[in-house]
Each structure stands twice: as structure tokens, then as C-alpha cells.
Amino acid sequence: MGSFVTSRFITYLLGGISSGIVIALVALSLVIIWKSTHVLNFAQGAMGMFATFVGMNLVFKGTNYWLCVLLSLAVGLALGGVTERLLIRPLYGKPEINPIVVMVGFLGVLESAIPSIWHTNLLPVPTPFSQIYYQDHGHTILVSPFVIFQVSLALGIMGGVALLFQYTNLGLKMRAAALAPEVSRLLGVRVNRLLTLGWILSSGVGAMAAVIVSSGQSLAATNMDGIFVSAFIAAAVGGLESPVGAITGGLLIGVTESLILGYWSSNMAPLAGVLVLVASLAIRPQGIFTRNSSRRV
């Protein structure tokens, strides 16, 4: 058993799953926004980092880690709502490219604004969980208490979101607003408000992903850039409408990345997403990406 767990492959696999879970989390947040407003939020990672900067910088000043996480969450939620109302709402009904471009612009603004508001701090954000990898007979397993925390938090968030959508009235309304906005309006559902709520929720999830990613390393505006690309690919591979597909895609890319890192070279690791994308296109050349419009019967 010991040597199985520490075999190179399993080590990389475990490492890949833990990083894949974070990618899956971001992918999930992208799917939420896509399903509700048909916008691909290119600024998702940068928005999450902004929230993280606000909250997690205070850890350096001695504030309790958990309070900082909550603060980051709050900022993330608020930012999502504000962004939808100010930047996205005016664009409903316009060509689909417009919100994409606006979000790309927002990405640019955030990534330039962040370093100008906060001084660069190369210290890693301290976390209450040890980041020392477990050892087994002198071999390193790519799992630490912090990794366990990361994975648990991510799974918890995913579970919470799933429960919200499947079992609550609010979730039902949100699903309806996304699937059939006109019919929902005719039934008295405040669709616009729910679309804003979708953005709020998604942004909160994105902020939590950014917090996870940034804990234990230094805060930089670009922390989430690579993850965003992987998360987008994960969501797309699963079909932008499917949360389960997005999560699976995220895990797949995380594992691929880890294997590339281990068996090939660390330089090529960012290409994992591209590889998975091309591979999935090869398997289903007609496109996994055909958008199925919801059926109204």
C-alpha cells in the first residue's frame, strides 16, 4: 500500500486532483453566469483577485484568517452585483460579442488597477493550515493539510451551489430565469433580479477560488490568469451549460497539467488546457460546443 500511494503516478494524480478542484470551482462559476445571462465573464479571475486583495491583505496586518476570507467573499459578492448592473445590464439584447469585449476591458482595468492600489508584497499569504506535504517512507505525497482544506472548501462550495439550485425555491426560480426568461416573467418571476443574483453568486464563488489559490503564495493580480483559461476550457469541454461537465473538465485539466509537469516539463504545463481542448475536439469533431437551446414545449 505504501509504495502504491507514493508511486510517481499516484502522487501526480493526487496533486492534479487538488489543483483540478480549484479549476473546477472557477469553471462552475463561469457556467452559472453563462446559464443565466449568456455572457462569458473574461474578468472572472481578475474580479476574484480584486476581492482577494481587499480581504487577504489584512492577514499580513494580523487580522484573523477566517475574517479575511469572509471579507473577500463579501467583496466578491458585491462586485458581482455591481458589475452586472452597470456593465452587463445595458447590453442585454445587443450582439453577443459586446459583453465579451466589455469584460475583456474590465479585466484590463482590474489587472492594472490592482497593482496601483496595493503595494507589491512578495510574501506569501499565511494560512492556518500547514503546507508541508505529507511524507511516506521518505517519499513526498503532493498532499498537505492545506491541500485538504482547499479541496474540502471547494467541494463544500460546489455542494452548496448544487443544493441551492436543485432543492430550493430560489434555485428553481434561478434555473427558470436562465432556461426560459420570457415564460418566467409571465409567471411573475423577477427575472432581472435573479440574473443579478446569478452574477453575485458566481462572483462569490470566483472570489473563494481566488482566495484558495492565493493562500500560501504571494498576492499578484495575475494569479488567476492561467486558471481562468483552464477553467474556461473545462467549462467549454463539458458544454457551457453543464455544471457537472465543468467540474469533470476541471479535474481532467488539473490532472493533465500535473502529469505534464511531472513527466515532461514545468514549462509546458500551461498547455494542458489546450491539449485537453484539442483532444476533446478530436473525439467529437462535430463539436462538444453546439449550443442546445432550451426546449420549450
Added chain:
Amino acid sequence: MGRLLTLRHAYPTSSRLVGTVVLAVLCVAITFTLTALDDSKLAGGAAIAIVIVGLSWLIGWSGQVSLGNSGFMAIGAYVTAIWANHHASTPIIFTLLLATACGAVGGLILALPSTRLRGPYLAGMTLAFSFAVAPLALNFPSLTGGSGGLFLNFLSAPRWFQGLFSGSQALIRANAQWTADVAIVVAAVAFFFMANLIHSSTGRAMRLVRDNDVAAELAGVNLQRTRTLAFAISAAYAGLGGSLLTLLTGSVTPQTYSLPLSILLLTLMVLGGIGTLSGAIIGGLIYSYSDNLVSLINKATGINPTSTFGANLKGIVFGVLLIATMLLAPRGIVGMGRRLTSMIKRPARES
């Protein structure tokens, strides 16, 4: 966006040629009157204008959103640097053509998985591609110089041109102006081809595919081929622009052609006006003078340019410009200009 990009007057090719030559000669004449600094700025602007017009073609005319053009610029740039370092005496035009061809090949490769994708999927796919450039460059350092990048000799003016200059800093002025003139001529040629392309049957086929692919197929247009061609052309232009820029600046690193540049390209294109030739030129000019613009803002608002805020101001300004333009004037400067002229021309028709 579709409503702007209908065909306006189609001048015959000969008059288009004359017009281009006249414009190019005019621009070259202007470079004689400018300082060396302005000349080098214009040169950069011309190179960027070439990339913008290629991107504008892809997004505006063929309706495919791509965020990967910085990647094709990188291909052109690296090919140029590698070639120039090994074969220093090739004439510029050969290097430029080589880079253009490599860009086109890159475009064909990216088109393979991409042309079936629409909208956001396509945008993400091309974004992923542009992210692949740096890892590839870093992984083959013997070829690409790794993270330090590659350096090459500046473009320098030939003897006969240098002879036109005298006085202080004659060599610097000569070189700067030579680069500007070369860039302008190359841009003129590139724009000429683009103008012809837009008005050709290929251009019409592309617009048809953009607006109504079902109708296009019924009319016998091969969707895949048309879209792939659009990618290849756009990538070729980006490769050319990247090559030119490398010759101007004398270096290329993995960080030069990355996400901020893609965003900047998008901003300049939207600001100028998507799908318009004049918009691309305006975009290039804004690029040339973007630093001037930012220092103007610094002066007006009293921001210290060396503070971290000042250093990042450019990114903030351009990001905000992109958002504002998209929300308020999505057809850019050229679009606003057209709306103004049409309002002036037909006041009687307004009810």
C-alpha cells in the same frame, strides 16, 4: 455591428491604387518634417495598424472573435529575430514575407479546431492559444532565447538614405526616419491588399458567412474554407506586424506578446471602429501617441508618473476606454463620424 459593415462605395482597383500611393507618399513626406522620436512612434503605429486591420477583418468582416492575435504577432516576431540572427544580410522584404507566411501557417493551424466554434467558445479557444506562446518559447530556449528573449540589429538606413541627412545626430535621424518610411510603405501595401480583399468575391463570401451561414452554404460557399481563410489572413497580418515591430525595436521576449497586448489591440480596434480601414489607421495613431495621451492625463490630474498608480495608468485608461466605447459608441470613432455625416446630409428625412 452588422449594420455598419455593409459595403460602401466600391472604387475601381486602379483608383484605389492611386489613392494608396498618394497617401503613402504624403505620409513619407510628413516623416521628413518630424523629429526622430515622432518618426519611431509612427513606425510602431504603422506596424500596429497592420495587426489591427487584420484583426478587424477577422472580427468585423468574418464575424469570428479572436483574442489570439498577439500569438501570431509573436510567431512573426520570433521568426524574424531567429532568421535575422542567422542570416543577417537578407533584404528586409524577404524577412517580412517569411514572417507573414509563418503567421499564415499559424493561422491555419489555429483554424483547424476553431472554425467550428462560435462566439465565446471561439474567443476562449483563441485566448488559450495566445497563452500557449510563452510556455512554448520558454521550453525551447536554444531557439528562442528562453525568458531573456532574442536581440537583433536595429533596422538601419542604407547608405544612400543616410546621405540625405547632415548635422547633429544625422545617423539617428536617418535611421528613425528610414524605419518610419519602411513601416509606412509596408502598411500601405498591406492596406491596399486588404481593401481589395474586402471588395472581392472572397470578401463578399465572408460577409455572407458572417451574416447568414445557411444562406451562404446554399449559395455554394464552403463555410470551413472561408472561415479558415479569414483566420489565415488575419494571422498573416499579425505576423507581418509582429515582424515589423521586432525590426523596429530590435528585440523579442515571451512577455512582449501577451494578454495585455491582446487587450490593447482589441481596444484600439474598437476605438477606431471595427471593420473599417480608417479605424485601423486611427487605432495605430492612438497607439503611437498613447504615451503622450497618458502623460497628458498625468499633467491634467497631477498624478505622479513614477508612482505605481502612474505606471499602471495606461492599462487603466485603455481598459476604461474599451468599456466606455463598447457601452456608448460601439462603432468607434469612425462609426460616430459616419453617423454625424449622415445626420448632416439628410436633416430633412428626420421626422
Added chain:
Amino acid sequence: MIHVEELSVSYGAVRALRNVTMTAPTGKITAVLGTNGAGKTTLLRTISGLVKPTVGTIHCKSTALVGLATDEIARLGIGHVPEGRGVIAEFTIEENLRLGVLASKVNANEGLERQFELFPVLGERRKQYASTLSGGERQMLAMARALIARPQFLLLDEPSLGLAPQVTADMMRMISSLCQHENLTVLLVEQNAKSALRIAHEAVVLHLGSVIASGAAATIGNDSDLRRYYLGMVQ
């Protein structure tokens, strides 16, 4: 009652409704008839706020509807079963019904029970996905979903579309009895003029966006010119 005054609606250059004036009296069924493209659906969509008119007013009791958001209008007690029914295939029957009641003050479980009494078939299959239902069952679901919030007004857009004659007849009977028992004000858009006129009290005939006839259903139904040219009713 619902009163429409001088309503004009354009889709770009196309005039879909021209100066339409009509009244749907309280507690009665008013049939809105006419051939394809007459503007019947546009009328209902404008009342529900999905379409903005260029001129004209719509009053429901004493409230002006023009300018209100669609969901606000729905919450005023105006139910609308759209063309094509709008049943959400990805939801179960129960989820579809729940959606109908969430925006109202009606208790969800009570509402469900009442609709299952009215439509026992829906009750039997409450956990099944709406995609598994037949055309007639979907129509039932769409009606139940509109009724569950206890609206005072009901806009029905071509409910007989795609249904077999017997099913249509049953459905019309049910609409008629519901109208009586719940004192509903019903606007019934139909191309199948015959079955609509059987249960309607009043009728309005539209042609190319204009009202060409209105009055008691029996009068409209007996007019041979109307029957032949505008109602598609063979002698």
C-alpha cells in the same frame, strides 16, 4: 375588466396592431379571432408587457398596464399561457407548477393540491419531466401553471394548437366552467373560431392588425361574411 384603447404596435417598419380598441368584460370569455398574422398574439403580448406599444393605453380594472414590466403585470393577477405553451421541458410537472405559484401569495402546497384535483393526470405524474407529456397533457400543465396563482384574468394564446378535436372540446369545456366558478375574465385567442365561439360570450375579430368586428359571440358567429372571409369557417 381589461380595456384596450387605440393601441398601435409596430415591429420596426411593420404595423402589427392599428388603433385597436376593445373591452374584455369581467367574468366573461372574450374570443379574439382572425387569420394568421392578424395581430392576435401581438395583442396578448402587449397586454402582458412583452411588447411596447407606440401609442395607446391598456387598463386592467383601474391600473394602467403600459409601461409596467412583464413580471409586475403578472403579479397583478393577469395569467398568460403563451403561444406554444412555454412548458419547461427540463423541469418536472411539479417544478413547473411550483414556478407558477412562487411569485404569488398563494401557498405552494395548497395550490398544488388544488391543481392536482382539477387535473388528476398531472397529479399522478407529478415527478415526471415535462418532456414526457403528450400535447394535451402539456396544455393541461400550462393551464394549471397559470391557474395555480389564482389569477383574476387569463390570457390564452391558441390553446387548441396541435390538439386533437376531442381534446380541444374537453379543454374548451373546462375553460368555460373555470370561468364560471372562479369568475375569471378570459381573453381567448384562437384560430379555431368554431370551438372558441362555442364558449365565448363576446368576440373581437382582427384582420391585419385592425378590429373589423366586435360584439356578442353569437352575432359574430352567425355573420356569414365574417365566417367565410375572416374566421376560416366553412359554411
